[in-house]
Amino acid sequence: METTVTQKVFIENADIEWQEMAKGVRRKIMAYDERLMVVKVEFESGGIGTLHQHYHTQITHIESGVFEVEIGGEKKILKAGDAFYIPPNVMHGAVCIEAGVLIDVFSPMREDFIAAKEI
Known part of the structure; x- marks a missing residue:
């Protein structure tokens, strides 16, 4: 199996x-190819993932911590072990x-994340 920097x-x-x-938010792009991407995002208490939308399908697993998550105008408190799905x-x-x-986890991969990383 051939590997590249992006496909280890x-x-x-x-x-x-x-x-x-x-402020209070940082990320690691763990792995990706053109169809799929995994990103780790670390938040300090009070850190905000600003409301936004994109054409990618997203599934997020909460590895640790507690978050108030808003999707399509609905809010829910989720904690370690929970997950959420965001349609395009x-x-x-x-x-x-x-x-x-x-x-x-994004499908397809977030090209905008790669472009931001290269700046």
Whole structure:
């Protein structure tokens, strides 16, 4: 199996640098190809994932922490072990209540994330 920088077979967390996104929010692009992307997002308590929308399908697993998640105008408090699904083009965001980490999965991959990383 051929591998590239973006398509490693084994992904080690320590090898990937954090990208600062906003006050109290940073991310690691863990792995991707043109169809799929996994991103780790770390939030300090009070960190905000601003309301936004995109054409990608997104599923997010809450690895740790507590978050108020808003999807399509509906809000719910979710904690470690929970997950949520965001259909394409639906407005969504999150506020971190207790510091934690989200694992985002996107299909297709987020080209805008790669472009931002290269700047």
